[in-house]
Amino acid sequence: MKRALLVNPWIYDFKCHDFWVKPYGLLRISTFLKENGFETDLIDCMGRHDEDMAEYGAKDRQFGRGDFYQEELDKPGPYRKVPRKYKRYGFPEPVFRKKLEIKKRPDVVLMASSVTYAYQGVFDAIKLVKETFPDAKIMLGGIYATLCPEHAREKSGALSVWKGEINNDFISMLNSYAGANIRNLPETGMNEVFPDYSFYPAAPYRSVKFTQGCPFACTYCAIKKFGEGYYQRKQEGILEEIEGYANKGIKEIAFYDDALLYKNHFIKGILKQIIKRRYNFNFHPSNGLHAAYIDEETAQLMRQCNFIEPKISLESSDPDVQKTTGGKVTNQIFERAISNLKKSGYAGNDIGVFILNGLPGQDEKSVMSDVEYLKKLGVKIRHSVYSPIPGTFDFMRLKPEIRAELSAEPLKQNEYYFLAINPDYNWEANLRVKAEIDKHNNKS
Ligand code: SF4
Structure with missing residues (x-):
């Protein structure tokens, strides 16, 4: 049986709260892969209700919302002047490492990404996956991968970077990496596929x-x-x-x-x-x-x-x-x-x-x-x-030199950085x- 490891990486930012957010795309892929004979496993670094997070005091507020576990990080260069603390939100690193160590070797790793300026959390997650599985075939998708594909290809360490929605080209690529033979998507793509919530018994x-x-x-x-x-x-x-x-x-x-x-x-x-x-x-x-x-x-x-x-x-x-x-x-x-x-x-x-x-x-x-x-x-x-988002009409209206600066360094697409310029x-x-x-x- 083929194995896919799904990873929802950390968010590095100045603020982040759990407003019921889940890696919805990965959960749909999990269902689809299981229907195609795969075994899937998930590491959701933002999983507040994970059993390994109990000792880190993840408490629910009203309606199940809550604060993520957070650790302050050194600010990268562009953020030195932002008067807020820069943090890693989600699992402490030892929890992520422990999760990786007990996983079986995957045939393919599917990694999600969120806002463009949180990419450092993605890079660090990729690095840790590779430390445990040096030959891991990592496919990176999601928001950052779609909006900053060149940056991601050049710097993330993923084997491939996927732009946009899941389609049959994505499935062909996954087949070639995993040595699998998954059938094409249904006509409705992933739209009618239920998310796989079996990974969240306590949420x-x-x-x-x-x-x-x-x-x-x-x-x-x-x-x-x-x-x-x-x-x-x-x-x-x-x-x-x-x-x-x-x-x-x-x-x-x-x-x-x-x-x-x-x-x-x-x-x-x-x-x-x-x-x-x-x-x-x-x-x-x-x-x-x-x-x-x-x-x-x-x-x-x-x-x-x-x-x-x-x-x-x-x-x-x-x-x-x-x-x-x-x-x-x-x-x-x-x-x-x-x-x-x-x-x-x-x-x-x-x-x-x-x-x-x-x-x-x-x-x-x-x-x-x-x-x-x-x-x-x-x-x-x-x-x-x-915040200026690449690929938008407003981004194209920025002065060319600002656009070039922001495109070269997605950290600068953060709203707090943009307030400075x-x-x-x-x-x-x-x-x-x-x-x-x-x-x-x-x-x-
Ligand atoms: S295009 Fe406008 S209405 Fe549609 S999701 Fe974006 S902000 Fe919302």
Whole structure:
């Protein structure tokens, strides 16, 4: 029997929390490989509920969220001036080593990667895998591999770097590395494959995806690099999957969809079935929801199904910014969505709204006016700081010399580094905005 070792490496960053995140792509591959006669094993460095992490005090907060184990690291050169601690999040190194030592020699190693600027955690994980299995055939995929393939090919130490979604070319490559003969993917690719949660007996939640991709094209987002299309799963498969979670007593379900509500008859159909079957989940939409699809009925169904803190993507309340970044929302559409959610029973502070601070050309005054706008609506403000992502329209609009600098060193794509070179929105401005948001959120 062929063996695949799946590795979800560490994250090195200034901040990282467990908002129900799981290496979803690897878990789907695991199911597919098992169906094709493989034995699979997983080392998830971010696995807070792993039995070997018990002594490191991994505690759950509300709804199964929590903090990762973390160790401070020396800051690499570009980060010397960032006034935050730089950390490795996830397993202590001895836990990772111990896991590797007890694994059988794999025929192939599939390594995931997350945000581009966390690549050092990937490199260190590859190094450790090679120390234990010197001839390991490592295939590196995921976000960093897709957005910075040249950097990854040159420096990661992986045998191959895979860009984008899993397709039949990926399967052929895997076959040649592992000496296997896996059949082609089904017509729907990996979209209908259930994630393999057998590796997480103690995790109190499940992350799910009912859709794949996004039909929108925001100028700051790189989603199209992971596949052009948008796919909604078959209702039958979705219900079978969550029935399995209900039978195991799972209470918390987190969505990782990028466009869960798009053309909302899809989600309405599923939510109606969930109500009919009397499932008792808390649903957590981790990513922003599209305001345009929150009509009265959708809002009511979300409420009835226990959607906890639905978060709407606004990004900016400036109509010009909304238009020039892709036009996924207007203030009118947004306010109607908020009103529908309130009518369905959500209080203002039960509703989160994402804004994106420091977009190219956006200054503190503009961000503060977003904050004031949301304060008047009485909703919770969830803000993130813009980071330049290769492959996006906005990245291409950067000055050529900045683009070259950021492309050569992905660490510089970190939002905190970018605050140091963004002429319109800097570290101090962001602290003032954050203080204003905290004051509002703590009051509401
Ligand atoms: S709607 Fe969201 S996922 Fe879709 S392109 Fe815009 S930012 Fe990306």
